[in-house]
Amino acid sequence: MSVPFTRSVRAEWVKLRSLRSTWYTLACLFAAGLGITALALNAAAKDYPGDEPWDPTNRSLTSYVVAQLILGVPGILVVTGEHATGLMQTSLLATPRRHRLLAAKLVVAVAIALLSGQVLMFAAFGLGQAVLAAHGLPHAGIGDPGVLSAVTGGGVYLAAIALLAAGLGTILRATAGALATLVGIVFLVPALAGLFPAWLRDLFLYWPTLGASAVLKTVPDPDFPHPWLNLAGMCAGVAAVLAVAFVVFHRRDV
Template sequence: MSPARFGHALHAEWVKLRSLQSTWYTLACLFAVGLGVAAMATGRAGDEYRSASAAELLAWDPTARSLTAYLVAQLVIGVLGTLVVTSEYATGLVRTSLVVTPRRHRLLAAKVVVTTAVAVVAGQVLMFATFLLGQALLAAQDVPHAELGGPGVLSAVVGGGLYLAAIALFAIGLGTILRATAGAITTLVGVVFLVPALAGLFPAWFQGLLDFWPTQGAAAVFATVPNPAYPHPWLNLGGMCLGVAAVLGAAFVVFERRDV
């Protein structure tokens, strides 16, 4: 892959991404929804804390509480990742992109790199913002709160940003394979919410996969209080990233072999 030509492809993808109104609307929605969920999750936590049982007090995790925004944020950032690909199929621009960049792997790689950069920055900024907002609201209610220098706190916040970036890449893979926004988003919802909810219906061999599943084992990275079911959260997150890499690999193969 020629560095100069790949640089041109990167620049073209960055121009396309920042030129789409949907990009800015989605990012605005990401922060509005994320901060709103964080405020709701921590705004009335004082009453809950003062009425909690001894077991609930031991499990009190102010960091995880302020980062629960990821539950909704992952869908919003997934929409962003999906639109990077499917918006071109919807408008027919993908044909023009392939004329300008006929090497398909180069075109898709440029989309992946640009989206990764945007998703990592957006994910990290959102996680730090929701953490700081949540802890400020907890402190105002005079209940235990966390600081970035506390045990495991920075790891949880940074890990949360990486989790969101991985979801965006997963969405790119789905968008490339399915070529339709509705189909890709529906599949994303099924993966992050429906499969974990119906986990008990799957065979025993499938249960081990949940250790690396979004909103299941991989989401353990958001916590600072150890979860006996997922004692190695970064290993769980790493397993999820390997799964995302597999989906992206399939997307490259499909994109390379089909007509458009």
């Protein structure tokens, strides 16, 4: 008798929520995310208007830089945690269809990231605008042009990063290795972007923290004039990583 996919998802959710590290990670997400928002907006208020066009929405969403790494942790652990403890064999006995098991893990990872990431983005936006208003500086409302798109785009971006993290965890089967690779993708490559040959730079239109993160802005960026297209390109890249992850997970012994 075939086990419904919803039961597989429920089983993965029970496993993940039973880990204290999951809740510690989410607590850290909101503490760090909102703390960074408050600090960043207070600093921006002192330097107003600054050298760049004033974009109060984007400034209040800068915590995504740290949030993407924090949300990457449960995305990685949803797979690597069982490899580390040896429970992956038990999971495979309970769900022999490997593609179903991995799909259930990915559904749980993206659901947690999308929900918590979206809540963080709305909370960071509200806090950031309150800080700007307290300083008497121009601030935005959720109904202003482009604001809702930027805030919701931040949640989608974070969910995509969590899926990328889960894919890396599946391929590498090591928490430290997957996290180091994720750090390299979101921080190291953008920092060294100027060193890459010109024929590779078109990839940066769809790279995390570069073209894809332009979706969090309300002031048009001349370097990335089509931010949602850039984000879609990043999601396509994440899908390619997940395709490799499914193939690798299916072919390995464990």
